[in-house]
Amino acid sequence: MPLEQFEYKHPKKISLGLFTRAFLFLFLTGLISLLIWLGAVLYGQHGHKALVISNRVMSAYNLSANALNYVKPELQHIFIDKFNTLGDIEISERFDSDVVKPIPHTRLWRIIEADLREKIDDKNLIISPEVNGVKGLWVSMDIPFEGEDHKFWIFISTILFRNVVISNWFAWIITALIISVLGSYLHTKVFLQPLEKILEIFKAIKTNKTPPRLDTSKGSSEVIDLYTTINNTLDHLRDINSNRDIMLKGLSHDIRTPLTRIRLEVEMSGIDEEAKNNIDTDLKQIDRIMHQISEYSNALPTENNDALNISEAIELFCHAEEVMINAVGGKFYYSIEPNLYSKISEVNLNRILGNLIDNAIKYAKQPNRTLVITLNCYRKLSDIIIEVKDNGPGLNTDELWRLMKPFERGDPARSGVKGSGLGLPIVDKLTKSVNGNFEVLKNLPVGLLCRVTLKSKGRPR
Numbered sequence: 001m002p003l004e005q006f007e008y009k010h011p012k013k014i015s016l017g018l019f020t021r022a023f024l025f026l027f028l029t030g031l032i033s034l035l036i037w038l039g040a041v042l043y044g045q046h047g048h049k050a051l052v053i054s055n056r057v058m059s060a061y062n063l064s065a066n067a068l069n070y071v072k073p074e075l076q077h078i079f080i081d082k083f084n085t086l087g088d089i090e091i092s093e094r095f096d097s098d099v100v101k102p103i104p105h106t107r108l109w110r111i112i113e114a115d116l117r118e119k120i121d122d123k124n125l126i127i128s129p130e131v132n133g134v135k136g137l138w139v140s141m142d143i144p145f146e147g148e149d150h151k152f153w154i155f156i157s158t159i160l161f162r163n164v165v166i167s168n169w170f171a172w173i174i175t176a177l178i179i180s181v182l183g184s185y186l187h188t189k190v191f192l193q194p195l196e197k198i199l200e201i202f203k204a205i206k207t208n209k210t211p212p213r214l215d216t217s218k219g220s221s222e223v224i225d226l227y228t229t230i231n232n233t234l235d236h237l238r239d240i241n242s243n244r245d246i247m248l249k250g251l252s253h254d255i256r257t258p259l260t261r262i263r264l265e266v267e268m269s270g271i272d273e274e275a276k277n278n279i280d281t282d283l284k285q286i287d288r289i290m291h292q293i294s295e296y297s298n299a300l301p302t303e304n305n306d307a308l309n310i311s312e313a314i315e316l317f318c319h320a321e322e323v324m325i326n327a328v329g330g331k332f333y334y335s336i337e338p339n340l341y342s343k344i345s346e347v348n349l350n351r352i353l354g355n356l357i358d359n360a361i362k363y364a365k366q367p368n369r370t371l372v373i374t375l376n377c378y379r380k381l382s383d384i385i386i387e388v389k390d391n392g393p394g395l396n397t398d399e400l401w402r403l404m405k406p407f408e409r410g411d412p413a414r415s416g417v418k419g420s421g422l423g424l425p426i427v428d429k430l431t432k433s434v435n436g437n438f439e440v441l442k443n444l445p446v447g448l449l450c451r452v453t454l455k456s457k458g459r460p461r
Contacts, residue, residue: 022192026184034176043107050111053156057112057139058119060089060154068143073150080152094140094151101130112137131155194223201230205237206432252290259283307341307457310349310384314377317353328361330371337378342454344434352430355423356388356450364392364447379456386452389443427452 064083071079084090103109113127116139126140137156142149197214204211211234214227266279318334325332357373365371369391376387424440427450431438436454443449 023184023188026187027180030180030183031176034180038172038176047111050108051115053137054112054115054119056089057116057137057154057156060156061120061139061141064091064152064154065141065143068150068152076150088157090155090157091141092153092155094153098153099132100126100128100138103127103129194219194226198226198230201234209433255290256287259287307343308346308349309339310342310344310386310454311336311338311340311377313346313349314353314375314386317350318375321353321357325357325361325371325373328365328371330361330365330373332373332375334375335377336375340377340379340384341457342384342434343457344436344454348430348434352427352452353386353388355427356452359423359450360388360390360392360448364390366392382456384454384456386454388450389447391443391447394442394446394448395440424450 067079067083068076080091103113109129116127117125120139122140122142124140124142126138128138129135131138131153134155139154141152141154143152144150201211201214213231213234216224216227216231218224219227263280263283266276314334314336318332318336322332322334353375357375360373361371364373372391374387374389376385376389378385424438428438431452431454434454436452438453439451441449441451
């Protein structure tokens with residue numbers, strides 16, 4: 001396996017997708033809305049609940065006060081015991097030593113206090129939420145008897161102050177979370193569905209596949225208009241590609257016909273042999289350029305559902321190429337890791353390798369140095385790396401990016417070869433059609449390194 005140069009990789013930033021961001025936005029918005037609604041409900045309950053409690057206290061206050069006025073002091077404890085067994089309101093004696101806690105400054109208690117002080121004519125009225133450590137609603141009551149005031153407490157237990165919503169807070173929170181999650185997911189799914197379909201269109205275009213047409217029979221008017229525009233654009237692109245293919249095929253046929261006639265006239269003319277060879281070389285160059293133009297135009301992915309054993313396919317290719325490279329005076333070395341599988345057709349794989357080898361033979365061959373081409377194929381994590389290296393003059397770093405563009409060539413002065421500039425763009429186009437990657441790098445110490453990265457797939461069953 002070849003040594004890899006160390007490359008510093010910046011740490012990946014956490015990037016949330018559009019679906020996640022939209023989901024979180026709707027989820028938080030829905031959750032906050034539910035919590036605000038719950039707070040508003042609780043706030044609105046305070047007034048009604050305070051009046052209900054106040055009315056119950058007044059009923060108990062009036063009933064017990066009227067009853068105690070007619071009960072002798074020695075019999076009051078019997079009446080109190082009987083009264084306390086009737087409900088959740090109790091009467092007890094009040095002493096000066098009782099520890100009384102002041103009323104808290106909350107809306108519920110303020111309403112209760114104001115209503116009771118308005119209805120009970122007692123300047124010394126005491127209202128407390130806690131007496132002697134017992135929590136509830138405590139209201140003082142003075143019963144005059146034979147010139148003396150008998151002091152009592154009317155007590156309501158804290159159960160009246162418990163809020164059903166607050167007592168079931170866990171169920172409310174879980175319900176709010178479930179509603180927020182489901183609502184956010186469904187809204188996000190519905191709203192982003194058109195975007196997902198459009199994304200599928202562009203992914204198909206990127207891999208040179210035929211994109212599906214979008215359904216314009218349903219949806220909102222904005223979505224239908226967008227889908228219609230995209231469908232019309234796709235139809236226009238198909239027409240452009242179809243016209244381009246027809247034009248290139250016609251151009252190729254029209255040019256090859258006069259080329260054949262020129263070649264025949266040269267053979268029949270009386271010019272010297274050297275001039276014939278020069279003309280024949282130029283004609284072959286024109287024919288090769290037309291072939292590459294046609295190949296670039298037809299560089300479409302071949303449908304292949306099964307993973308290909310590229311180790312075996314590359315080995316067969318290398319056996320054939322070794323003979324050709326040796327015939328031009330070069331040397332060919334290759335190292336292939338066995339049992340490597342990737343989802344690519346053998347036709348396109350051979351086209352990729354053929355263009356890389358042809359590029360190396362054409363541009364790396366030099367009169368004062370033996371041409372050496374090396375092919376390595378190996379696995380790296382979940383990828384398959386194919387590298388083709390040569391010992392030619394190479395290129396400057398600022399020239400490497402240009403080679404990916406159609407009809408762009410390196411400096412002809414380096415190799416003395418005039419090409420069409422389509423070999424590497426064909427490789428790039430075919431590699432991207434299978435979600436791969438293609439790089440052109442400097443080979444150390446000399447030459448060019450072409451690296452193809454394919455996705456590794458498991459062995460087909």
